[in-house]
Amino acid sequence: MLGQLAKQEQTTDEKKILSIKGLEVNFDGFKALRNLDFSLQYGELRFLIGPNGAGKTTLLDVICGKVKPSQGQVFFKDAIDLTKHQEHQIAQLGIGRKFQAPTVFSTLTVFENLALSMKQQRGLLSALWTKTTSEQRERLHLRLGMIGLESKAKERAGSLSHGEKQWLEIGMLLMQEPDLLLLDEPAAGMTDSETEKTGELLHDIAANQTIIVVEHDMAFVRQFARTVTVLHEGTVLREGTMADIQNDDKVAEVYLGRRVERGA
Numbered sequence: 344m345l346g347q348l349a350k351q352e353q354t355t356d357e358k359k360i361l362s363i364k365g366l367e368v369n370f371d372g373f374k375a376l377r378n379l380d381f382s383l384q385y386g387e388l389r390f391l392i393g394p395n396g397a398g399k400t401t402l403l404d405v406i407c408g409k410v411k412p413s414q415g416q417v418f419f420k421d422a423i424d425l426t427k428h429q430e431h432q433i434a435q436l437g438i439g440r441k442f443q444a445p446t447v448f449s450t451l452t453v454f455e456n457l458a459l460s461m462k463q464q465r466g467l468l469s470a471l472w473t474k475t476t477s478e479q480r481e482r483l484h485l486r487l488g489m490i491g492l493e494s495k496a497k498e499r500a501g502s503l504s505h506g507e508k509q510w511l512e513i514g515m516l517l518m519q520e521p522d523l524l525l526l527d528e529p530a531a532g533m534t535d536s537e538t539e540k541t542g543e544l545l546h547d548i549a550a551n552q553t554i555i556v557v558e559h560d561m562a563f564v565r566q567f568a569r570t571v572t573v574l575h576e577g578t579v580l581r582e583g584t585m586a587d588i589q590n591d592d593k594v595a596e597v598y599l600g601r602r603v604e605r606g607a
């Protein structure tokens with residue numbers, strides 16, 4: 344019986360790409376995260392919401408190695424202890440992070456930006472001047488199509504709209520073939536149609552990769568979220584479908600007594 348239980352637990356664990364237990368982050372005595380448990384299955388698109396200062400960014404910072412926890416476990420693909428790795432190692436292990444503001448090379452073309460981001464052994468300059476292989480070109484065109492910028496491949500990235508720059512940066516991240524993507528407000532500052540396209544892009548990506556999205560725009564979350572985790576005061580307050588979350592009194596209370604509405 345015990346053996347069976349252990350086996351069951353192991354099977355469940357095997358599906359987890361990320362498993363966090365008892366996480367604590369201490370900034371000079373202030374606990375930005377406390378006793379936080381969080382896990383993610385392969386292929387999930389998980390939205391992370393919560394009021395200002397809830398700890399969302401800090402959680403992403405711990406996962407990508409920018410911030411080291413004072414306590415707790417952070418395991419990637421079961422056996423990789425992320426607390427023991429530096430930021431650049433974690434990127435190589437397959438975790439890609441995108442911050443809110445797009446950072447593309449504005450004087451290079453869209454295609455060149457993507458080509459530079461390819462997972463490769465070559466240095467930056469040789470990546471620019473060496474001819475891409477047909478396999479690489481295929482990958483580049485696949486990503487160009489996915490981010491909707493095929494027709495703008497030869498345009499300078501600096502001439503793109505804000506939304507297009509965001510998609511390009513997501514495409515650049517995808518060229519690294521990460522297993523887990525961490526995205527910070529990918530739809531911030533976008534027009535309604537760009538926001539819509541971004542939501543669809545996230546679902547396209549989640550067909551093969553796992554994504555955590557930190558988001559404030561509740562209309563966006565409502566439209567595109569499958570599972571939502573609500574953080575409050577450094578720990579998980581609730582987790583569930585958007586419908587569960589919207590009807591939860593405690594969640595409404597932490598959002599200053601309002602229902603979870605757009606811009607809350």
Ligand SMILES: Nc1ncnc2c1ncn2[C@@H]1O[C@H](COP(=O)(O)OP(=O)(O)OP(=O)(O)O)[C@@H](O)[C@H]1O
Nearest residue numbers: 370373374375393394395396397398399400401402
């Ligand atoms: N480097 C730091 N030193 C001290 N305190 C910090 C540091 N970084 C974050 N904090 C504090 O930790 C808490 C959690 O911050 P965090 O940025 O993770 O929240 P958040 O949920 O991402 O908020 P927002 O939605 O406003 O971006 C906040 O009270 C913040 O002031």
